[in-house]
Amino acid sequence: MTEKVLIARQPTQASGKYLGILTLNREKSLNSLDIDTVQALYQQLKHWQSDEDTVAVVIRGTSARAFCAGADLRALYDSMQAHEPGAAVWDNNYARGLFVQEYELDYLIHTYEKPIIAVGFGVLMGGGVGLFSGASHRLVNPQTRFAMPEVVIGLFPDVAGSWMFAHLPAGIAHTLAMTGAHINGADVYYLGLADYLFDDSVTADDIEQALMAADWHGCPYAAASAVLAPIHQEGLTKLGVLVPHYDYLRTLGTRPAFAELCQQFLDWGQEASRDDSALDPWLQRTGAQFANACPMSVRLSYELLSFQRHHSLAQAFQTDFNIAMHCVASGDFQEGIRALLIDKDQQPRWRHTQPLAVTMDEVRAFLQPVQPQGQAHPLAHLGQERSS
Secondary structure, eight states: OOOSEEEEEEEOSSTTOEEEEEEEOOGGGTTOBOHHHHHHHHHHHHHHHTOTTEEEEEEEESBTTEEEOOBOHHHHHHHHHHSOTTOOGGGOHHHHHHHHHHHHHHHHHHTOSSOEEEEOOSEEETHHHHHHHTOSEEEEOTTOEEEOOGGGTTOOSTTTHHHHHTTSOTTHHHHHHHHOOOEEHHHHHHTTSOSEEOOTTOOHHHHHHHHHTSOOSSOHHHHHHHHHGGGOOGGGGGGOSSGGGHHHHHHGGGSOOHHHHHHHHHHHHHHTTOTTOOSOHHHHHHHHHHHTSOHHHHHHHHHHHHHSTTSOHHHHHHHHHHHHHHHHHHSHHHHHHIIIIISOOOOOOOSSSSGGGOOHHHHHHHTSOOSOTTOOOTTTTTTHHHHO
């Protein structure tokens, strides 16, 4: 069986110091995350964090095609299919285990005590963003394809995605969260969601070799930055697809009423059907994707931008777990995966006909805890280790 994560420990120029390298190795599925992959990453990161001779860690994909496309949706779908109708949300053991362990992994990356260099080249979506966003050194190039497209499958920007977007300017945040818009690496850097932007000619292997040749005797964060800064090319932001619309999208944040935003996004999509439309193609594609999104997911994504903004990172992951489990049980998530990956008819039958039909009572229900009464939240420990 092919290893899902390739683990290597390479010597550096500093005597006795090593660079840990974790390579996601599920290329056929764009390095999607299943429980085995998540466990392997978590266990190795924990080991290297306590190993004094490992100075930093690189996380990358096995090729430039993808960093990570997100969770293994087929495995989640199978767990929902096997879940008994009417059974408690908590009783989907696979989904519960995946979300708990995935969010623990993401939180570990955010709070890691050594540099993590995440090479986000290629597809970088969903759960892949969870691996990427907490790294100390986040690398992209113009071929990076970044999105939190969960609204199109009946989920929401989890892995603290809503928390991350909530710290962007309103309008930008609403567009990315509510439409699942696809942007490239130049946009990701421009928005502050990445730290370094490289030309396509720079490969993950090049970065590995440069880091191995670095002097790691001093501050490891400074050592990593000293390697990456000279090959960073800020001028490549001109290649962004969102960048030209940045000011326009920010103006959407001056009137962020839910109904108005939904209508604006729908208007973009309607322009896509016109041969004589002068609207930018990226806005058209974004609007067309919004028109097919799950109404419940759209409303959740909108409300979470306000709800998560003042939460701690630990609280954000705890909230995401509750909502994700409710999504697993609600039917829309299962239907979205069916339409996208199983039957591939691209015709999901959502429970609501439009986002405005979703009530606030329904949103509040998704925020409710799912663990059995009297039992602690499975992620209650996040943050406690660092404060104790």
